[in-house]
Amino acid sequence: MRTLARRLAFYLVTAFIAVSLDFFIPRLIPGNPVDAVLAKMQGVTITKATINALELQFGVGTKASLWAQYTHFWGNLLHGNLGVSVSNGFAPVSTVIRGALPWTLGLVGFATLISWLLGTLIGALVAWRRGSWLDNLLPVTTFFQAAPYFFLAFLALDLFSTKLGWFPSGQGHSNLDFPASNWTYLSDVLDHAVLPALTIVVASAAGWIVTMRNVMLTTMDEDYVLIAAAKGLPKSRVVWYAARNAILPSVSGFSLAIGFIVSGALLTEIVFSYPGLGLLLVDAVGDNDYALLQGLFLIITFAVLAANLIADFVYVFLDPRTRQEA
Amino acid sequence: MTGEALLEIQGLCVDYGLGPDAVHAVDGADLVLHRGEALGLAGESGSGKSTLAMAATRLLRPPGVITGGDVRLHSDNGAVVDLLEADFAGLRVLRWSQVSLVLQSAMNALNPVFTIRAQLTDALTAHLPQLSKRDRLARAVELLEMVGISGDRLGSHPHELSGGMRQRVMIAMALALRPQVVIMDEPTTALDVVTQREILEELKELRDQFGFAILFITHDLSLLIEIADSIAVMYAGRLVERAPAASLFKAPRHPYTLGLLSSFPPLHGPRIPMTGIPGSPPDLRQLPSGCVFHPRCRFAFDRCAAEAPPLVTIGTGGSRLVACWQQAPDRPVPAEIAAPEPDQQLLPLTTAPAQKETTPVTGAASAATAAAAEHGSPA
């Protein structure tokens, strides 16, 4: 338990630093963000109040001290106020994000889980049957690991959607009338989610496969695996004895990888015009919608930290050696 | 010799790797383990003793390969199983129920993520599926208490136990199915001396109680004084000598055994110069011609480099085997390896009959004999 408490404290510190970074970056970069925002907004009427809010958000031309701005920023954050999104008709950033978040969570969460399960399974298999043709899989996975997520997304779209017509070419759902029957809606959503999910799985599984294979090879040399075989246990049990230990670095490695996977998944969403955070991101970049960018950075970072915490919980559950109180 | 043959190994050859670079770890080893016997298998690192035991039970890890020989196990239902011809299913049935294993480091041999309970009962589940869960648990408790650990440690994980306790758990685990043979590979090497002694005592008690045979593999000859009935000595992948324990210590017949015995200092008796064995173990990829030991042997003569001596029975009784040309009947035997047999009833390192006259030489056994002869009786 003490380990977990320490990890939680660490994540809180990191979250704090993330928020601070979010606050300071606009102020440290040369140039005037407010002007940049306004430059993109020719032809739209902007109220004085909005300009004031923007100035306060980015710390430009305002008379408040840095500390006052900082506390104001935190205050807003704790109230769920992330500012105003200029590229979405001045809707509150929090509302805009809340609309897109479930799509991303669903797609990325689901795809990452499948990728992890599939990857560790295949990795264990490749290690167990070392010396067989499965070893030739490794260079293939290397290639997929090195290929950018969005490139694979391109390929998937071109191949499975444009050329073969098996799946829709983007978006999260067709333009159905809501609420159609729940089943129609659900199957439609799933239909649109297959290609993006497939892309994410193919791109990220390679890492798990290689990690699991390497750890499994080392684990199979351990004495307890030999004893398991010496006990006359069925082969499947012996593999389980080894895999149950070999899985641990993959779980702790999950924390490292989740940041990469989320980044890649966001890019994939962009290619598929999937209505998640990725699309918001690229639009915000294009429109210099800095407030939205800031909000997105925070939400994505918090989500990654939360995923890390969950992974830590799972690790403690799986490895009894960590449960020993210091 | 306490019974008929249980595990017969004949001419076993084991290599690591294949092709021209293969390492010949075991080269024509012959070994017989009898029912209820405690056989010590001694030799220095790299002599092939672990390889021999693991290969005989087909548990040798890759890249180990068995390239020749025969291994037969006399199962307790009367059948004789050829272990080298058996398939996985056939081996599975025998494993743990006929032959079990205790390894050197319990920390590595016990699965860190499973409880002791799970590791004591998994073999029961695999071999005795008809046992109910309650019976299995009862048996697990019984096993733990047999080695002096309280039953409420069942829920612990290996890292929560001390080193000695872990080793005891391993022994309990090995006896779960009342096997005929327990192979122990350096079971006490990783422990401190006090714990070592405790474990050995417990082993002796358990053996008295259940009557299983032990193949005790170690590089430490002094341990075998405690527990072995017979001792076999290996060098560079071959058996060079086998004798009842007392005979080996008091009257070694092979120059290598003599060298081993003179390599550890006796705790009692007069100070003697240590000799050890000159040179170093051979490269197992390119063994010396003839007798593998001849480059380091002070009794080597021309025949030793030309032909390898076979393992033959010498003396009366049929329980002494030696592979040495010096022991051939056509030659006078050097005095150091011709000491008279000790009286079989006596334990080693105790009074020797007064009229025995041995040339004062180095060595623990001889020194102790000399000391005992001087002082008349053990301390």
Place this chain on the structure above:
Amino acid sequence: MAIGIGTDHAADRTLEPGTASSPWPPRRSRVLRLPRSAKMLSGLGILTFFLLWAIIGPFVAPYSPDQTFANSAVPLPPSGAHLLGTTALQQDVLSQLLVGGGSTILVSLIAGVIATMLSVAIGVSAGYLGGLADDLLSMLANIFLVLPALPLLIILFGFLGHSGSNNELVVGLIIAVTGWAFGARVLRAQTLSLRNRDYVDSARIIGESRLRIIATEILPNLTPVVATSFLFTTLYGVGTYTALAFLDLVNPNWSWGGMLFYGQLSNAEVAGYWWWFVPPGLAVALLGSSLALLNFGIDEFINPRLRAAGLARRAGRREWARARRRPEIGLTPVIRSAGGGHDG
């Protein structure tokens, strides 16, 4: 005891570490004799190819990448005049591809070098110094490790705007700042284990300065790890730079990521203009693969068990194939034909 200057002709002798004439304690580091594995060689080969590409590409390109050609509304597929077809703006894809390699490889290398320097400095210091310094530095590394890199880079470059993001050095530097943490952690762990070795202890007792100990005892033994770390970070740089160019956050003219950005803008993937997006994507993937392969090769070298798995496969492969056996736990193979050749 006067030490005669010039009496022992020290200058004539080569300073062999470990001999009586050398003031340095013997080096424990081994010469990096890299195994000739297929992975390493192919990785090295492909990497060299790309390095040449980066340097020669612009000179070999048939046209200027900005130059527009025929008036066509849609991109044209590959033809004699344009080996890889044209973009929506009727620019030559092949030229863009050849010119685009330079910035990608340059930025990745810069990022790799800077990040590796940072990880060595921070990781080794943390491992060697211990105590409070270690705690603080480790925390710093862990924070950077956990913070997702791309979102951070997006707001950094988003605010920086195009003005600041055209300079390869700056871009490489910023990417490096997000990528040093992993290497630092690995190096710290290695340093910790090396720190307690006997030869380091003896150097400490002799009184060598910390810096000297780190430089002469520890760093040479970290070479394989530093090499892997460098390759890994460069690989990270390739992917990240391409992603940033894809998002139009850094200069898309001309980089492979930029080509993909323009492609995405014209819906190349939906419309099926494969000649536009496949070459740059493939180039990135191959470059990345070469780095990863090199990494595997070094990994196998460092980790003896992986090496054994690989070597065992190579050595005696013919014999294993003939025996048609796969090594299995609990079933030691019996291959009688392989025995013999030594008398029993």
